[in-house]
Amino acid sequence: MKAAVIVFPASNCDRDAAVALEQATGKAPAMVWHQETELPECDLVVLPGGFSYGDYLRSGAMAARSPIMDAVKKRAEAGARVVGICNGFQILTETGLLPGALLRNAGIEFVCRTVDLAVANSDTAFTRAFNNRPFVAFPVAHHDGNYIADEETLKTLEGEGRIAFKYVDNPNGSANDIAGIVNEAGNVLGMMPHPERAVSPLLDGVDGVDFFKGLVEAA
């Protein structure tokens, strides 16, 4: 599997994502600067965590309008898998590849800890590798993770099994405890928690290993 990681100004999990991908695939992903207009040949695009453009205007708003995103949108529409983690999730909602928006955490505070997640749908391209395990644990580290969408969208997400992960103990006020969702076609995932920060016992978490292994197997 070939992967690409998009690098925005003030992305800060791009290298973590690269390490996790290299561990899973055996080769380093392509690192693609946001000013590029074309993507290399790849089966997976990762929009990493961070604070692109300093979260100016709205988290992910500027990054969503950067030159590379047209190519990412086209690639997503062509069926390539796209994963947005944390700031990447915010970017995906800002581009319209995923519905809803991510607001300031309901408790105002930045939340930074490992959280338990219920695998709300074990049958997505992104969660099959967990082998029906009901729970996984990934770190979260965000200020704007409070997912909102209108009632109808929430109903659709629930009804179509498009919620991949739910918080066991909601840290940010997210509607329906949503931590991660997929698009209608099932090839785009956005999630606030960081699987790339849980890929080694040294990092105090290994559930990310299965997550990235799953991405390889799905290729």
Add this chain to the structure above:
Amino acid sequence: MKAKIYVTLKNGVLDPQGKAIESALAGLGFDAASNVRQGKVIELDINESDAAKAEAALEDMCKRLLANPVMENYRIEIAS
């Protein structure tokens, strides 16, 4: 031509910053203040002499970048 764009959270969208401001105001004794909501104002100069064209351009800016219709409303004000 100068313009101001007011971006506000839609009704019903939780505004934790507004809530924090409200409780800080209460802490200062301003008990009469309630329903505090925080928004933003974007000021800009637009190089356009036709007000209708300016308004159309500003509308486009709001739709494509300045506001997120999922959670925000916007209002455009053009100074004559």
